[in-house]
Amino acid sequence: MTATRIDRGSTDTTAIYSDGGDLIFERTFDAPIEKVWKAFTDPEAVPHWWGKHGTTTIVTEMDVRPGGKWRYISRAADRDDVEFYGEYLEVDPPHGFKWTFMFDVDGVGPMGGPETHVLEDVGGKTKVTSTWHMGSVEVLEGALSTGMVEGALETWDRLAALLAAG
């Protein structure tokens, strides 16, 4: 099996790439591994950082052990609440955990999949590798095809509007 690593819009601080059917986020944090572990697994810490800018996270359930459930509500001023939820599959403090990351899409049902978060001590700093196991290469490739995700869609939006008007 030869998987290929393809950049998917890395930033200055975070490497974002796909490898086979996985989407991977990698960043080194200037903090000891125990602190980072706590940030990921302490219900009091999670709302301080989890979610996009401008969102508030409410932890309603968080049972950090294999088989334990988790549920976060993500709140933002400009939209309805979104719930993320799942189950812890593997827990290995402070080296990482694996859980299912799910959310409901209107008219589709539950979507998502397993995520693995690996924490590594790198000379006092902590490297976090978060991997979304999205599925097959084809699935990920299809979703992230160059031009599909970015510019082309706007073109298609305009086209759709034009067609609708015609």
Next chain:
Amino acid sequence: MMNTDPLSTTFAALADPTRRAILARLAVGEATVSELAAPFDMSLPGISKHLKVLQRAGLIEQGRQAQWRPCRLAPEPLREVAGWVEQYRRHWEESFERLSDYLGDLQDQQRPKGDDDDSDQDRQG
């Protein structure tokens, strides 16, 4: 009814380079099956097979006229898929940004402790 969920169907439809090329062609305007087949070294039945997959995924629509049945792009499922993946990507990109700030704040709150870093209960838990 299909067993697979609509997004999987869309993903599968997008996985093929020929089908992506067909969509790219349709993005600039509707086209007949033979017009779509022209750039590819492919028979009409071959192209029709691809079109059927795209149609099942709701990515294209085909006109009703029996002979001249132009295909056109239906961007909705595509927007949904791309939007979904992009949301996810941004979720972690921005969460990591915030996590870095949060961890930085924690470090600031703490006085430097010399060379003892075995303390497993450095904050109230």
